[in-house]
Amino acid sequence: xxxxxxxxxxxxxxxxxxxxxxxxxxxxxxxxxxxxxxxxxxxxxxxxxxxxxxxxxxxxxxxxxxxxxxxxxxxxxxxxxxxxxxxxxxxxxxxxxxxxxxxxxxxxxxxxxxxxxxxxxxxxxxxxxxxxxxxxxxxxxxxxxxxxxxxxxxxxxxxxxxxxxxxxxxxxxxxxxxxxxxxxxxxxxxxxxxxxxxxxxxxxxxxxxxxxxxxxxxxxxxxxxxxxxxxxxxxxxxxxxxxxxxxxxxxxxxxxxxxxxxxxxxxxxxxxxxxxxxxxxxxxxxxxxxxxxxxxxxxxxxxxxxxxxxxxxxxxxxxxxxxxxxxxxxxxxxxxxxxxxxxxxxxxxxxxxxxxxxxxxxxxxxxxxxxxxxxxxxxxxxxxxxxxxxxxxxxxxxxxxxxxxxxxxxxxxxxxxxxxxxxxxxxxxxxxxxxxxxxxxxxxxxxxxxxxxxxxxxxxxxxxxxxxxxxxxxxxxxxxxxxxxxxxxxxxxxxxxx
Numbered sequence: 001x002x003x004x005x006x007x008x009x010x011x012x013x014x015x016x017x018x019x020x021x022x023x024x025x026x027x028x029x030x031x032x033x034x035x036x037x038x039x040x041x042x043x044x045x046x047x048x049x050x051x052x053x054x055x056x057x058x059x060x061x062x063x064x065x066x067x068x069x070x071x072x073x074x075x076x077x078x079x080x081x082x083x084x085x086x087x088x089x090x091x092x093x094x095x096x097x098x099x100x101x102x103x104x105x106x107x108x109x110x111x112x113x114x115x116x117x118x119x120x121x122x123x124x125x126x127x128x129x130x131x132x133x134x135x136x137x138x139x140x141x142x143x144x145x146x147x148x149x150x151x152x153x154x155x156x157x158x159x160x161x162x163x164x165x166x167x168x169x170x171x172x173x174x175x176x177x178x179x180x181x182x183x184x185x186x187x188x189x190x191x192x193x194x195x196x197x198x199x200x201x202x203x204x205x206x207x208x209x210x211x212x213x214x215x216x217x218x219x220x221x222x223x224x225x226x227x228x229x230x231x232x233x234x235x236x237x238x239x240x241x242x243x244x245x246x247x248x249x250x251x252x253x254x255x256x257x258x259x260x261x262x263x264x265x266x267x268x269x270x271x272x273x274x275x276x277x278x279x280x281x282x283x284x285x286x287x288x289x290x291x292x293x294x295x296x297x298x299x300x301x302x303x304x305x306x307x308x309x310x311x312x313x314x315x316x317x318x319x320x321x322x323x324x325x326x327x328x329x330x331x332x333x334x335x336x337x338x339x340x341x342x343x344x345x346x347x348x349x350x351x352x353x354x355x356x357x358x359x360x361x362x363x364x365x366x367x368x369x370x371x372x373x374x375x376x377x378x379x380x381x382x383x384x385x386x387x388x389x390x391x392x393x394x395x396x397x398x399x400x401x402x403x404x405x406x407x408x409x410x411x412x413x414x415x416x417x418x419x420x421x422x423x424x425x426x427x428x429x430x431x432x433x434x435x436x437x438x439x440x441x442x443x444x445x446x447x448x449x450x451x452x453x454x455x456x457x458x459x460x461x462x463x464x465x466x467x468x469x470x471x472x473x474x475x476x477x478x479x480x481x482x483x484x485x486x487x488x489x490x491x492x493x494x495x496x497x498x
Contacts, residue, residue: 019043019160021355022147024135024303027055028344029335030166031119033351036368038126040361045158046128047135047149053123054116056168056336060188062344063115065208067108068191069215069381075099076218076383077420098196098220105191131156137163137304137331145330162330162358165318166351167303169296169336172315177203177264177292183275184264184290187212197221197288201277203261205232207380209293210244213253214382223253224285226277228260233380237392237441239427244382244443247423259283264290298337315339322371323357324350332358346376377455379448384423387451390439390458391429402432406464406488410444413483414475421445426480428454428464430488435463446477453481464488 020042023034030046031053037044050059057063123130133151145163149156171186173179181189187208198221202213205227217223225232225248232255233241248255256279263278269286277285298316305312310326311319318326318333325332334350336342349372355361356368380386396403410416410424424444431438440454457466467485472478 017156017158019045019129019158021045021162021164021358022047022145022158022160023164023166023351024147025055025166025168025335025337026053026119026123026130027057027166027168027335027347029168029347029351030055030164031122031351032348033164033166033332033334033355034123034128035126036352036355036361037359038128040355040359040364040366042359044126044128045131045160046123047131047133047147047158049132049134051132052116053119053130054112055166056170056188057344057347058112058115058119063112064108064191065187065211065215066381067111068104069211069383071104071107072099072215072219073383075104098198101193101196104196104219108191131158134302136302137308143330162332164351164354164358165300165303165326165331165333165337166335166347167299167337169298169316169342171292172295172297173292174294177261177290179292180266183266183273183288184292186292190289190291193289199287200224200289200291201226201261201275201285201287202291202293203227203277204293204295205229205255205257206293206295207233209291210382211380212291212293214244214248214251217248217251217253218383223248223251224256224287225253226256226259226261226279228258228280230257232257233386235392236380236386236388237427237439238394240386240388240425240441240443243423243425244384244386247384256283296336296342298339300337324354325357330358341376341378343378345379346372349373349376375455375458377448377451379451381448384421384444385447386441386443387447388439388441389451389455390437392439392441393429396429396438401438403438404430404432404488404491406430406484406486406491408480408483408487410477410480413477413479415477415479416444418475419445419477424477424480426450426484428481428484428488430464430492432492435465435489435492436461437463442480444477450477450480453478 021037021044023030023046026046026048034044034046131149133149136148138148139146147158179186200216200221200223202209202225205225213223213225259279261277265276267276274286275290300312300316317339318337320333320338324334332354334354335347357370377389406428408426411422421444427441429439437458464485467481
């Protein structure tokens with residue numbers, strides 16, 4: 001990585017170190033907080049511990065994993081999917097040759113570089129000063145905060161009216177499962193492997209675990225997904241999860257529930273090093289690699305928060321109010337470091353909201369919300385992709401709300417046939433009385449894009465009649481909304497007659 005050229009506003013000794021806003025971290029939350037401040041005419045500094053901006057999202061998390069997913073998915077379409085299925089829709093033995101990992105990751109490296117450069121240029125164009133180094137909050141004068149930036153032997157002291165902590169999170173691992181970055185990985189190191197493993201054990205069936213399990217499985221790795229709970233993706237609609245599990249089984253991935261790893265040791269087997277995973281049931285798994293995906297903790301160590309009395313929980317997550325203000329009034333925290341939902345999309349909004357609240361931008365006529373909207377979508381980049389917004393069937397049943405379900409299956413759409421997606425499903429949860437949408441749940445190609453149609457209708461308090469009256473391009477996957485709406489409407493009419 002090349003070193004960054006500091007903006008000229010950060011070179012002089014005294015005045016250059018005085019700011020209206022200091023943002024610690026340049027991931028999604030930090031970027032948007034800084035940009036919002038700069039657009040409002042504030043003097044803004046961003047502190048990033050690494051030489052390239054973008055945070056974990058760009059360099060280890062979202063961008064690398066989704067780029068890898070795209071490469072794996074394209075590979076699967078050519079060798080195992082649309083062009084390579086046998087009569088059962090499975091890949092034949094000769095088609096299960098593992099692809100070259102370096103080739104799959106080549107695109108990832110280019111995307112990371114280009115995205116980091118885009119962010120760097122955006123910050124520079126908006127006059128935002130960027131400092132590289134470790135940040136520590138060292139003092140708080142009345143109405144001001146002081147941050148020390150250390151890079152090697154160089155030290156800078158910055159002062160500002162407000163500080164926004166956007167330091168993100170890192171993978172956590174239990175003490176009995178040490179990460180070595182060779183055979184035992186976390187989500188930061190898993191894509192640093194030299195070649196695709198023939199077998200992989202994924203510990204933890206949350207979003208990250210399921211995403212990587214599906215990616216490696218479809219690439220030809222024999223995957224075993226292990227979780228101590230009795231289900232995977234507990235917050236996702238159960239019907240959608242059942243479709244994902246069906247796909248796992250199709251790709252010969254094994255899901256072991258109510259199990260957890262009691263130890264992981266390195267052994268010699270068949271002339272090579274392997275990892276032996278011992279499970280709580282007594283079962284042993286000998287695999288080429290292990291991915292530990294058991295949660296993340298906030299990157300608050302070393303920030304000096306305890307010295308200011310800023311409240312942090314046992315997972316290193318900062319406690320904040322609905323406007324993302326900590327218990328110290330001029331210090332805010334946003335993004336993964338405040339915990340759920342810990343999405344890049346919500347982190348963007350949190351950064352803007354914190355900045356807007358700090359400077360009271362809404363009173364100045366700036367179009368920005370001052371707290372997070374209740375309605376926002378989730379995207380889970382498994383293969384097939386999952387996206388959802390609103391309530392699940394399980395939540396509606398618990399609440400005693402009368403509803404009907406409208407379904408549309410990709411295999412019954414012309415576009416679904418064209419792209420070869422026979423797994424896809426779009427599901428509408430419709431109020432039985434008002435026809436309003438309680439939720440939209442999608443599994444299949446472009447789910448994370450398609451969800452925004454349902455989001456818009458829900459945001460404007462629309463109902464399924466919108467889809468029935470609308471004309472959708474043909475052939476598209478968006479037609480699924482119309483099909484599902486008719487299904488819900490016809491189901492409701494049948495219930496009324498009965």
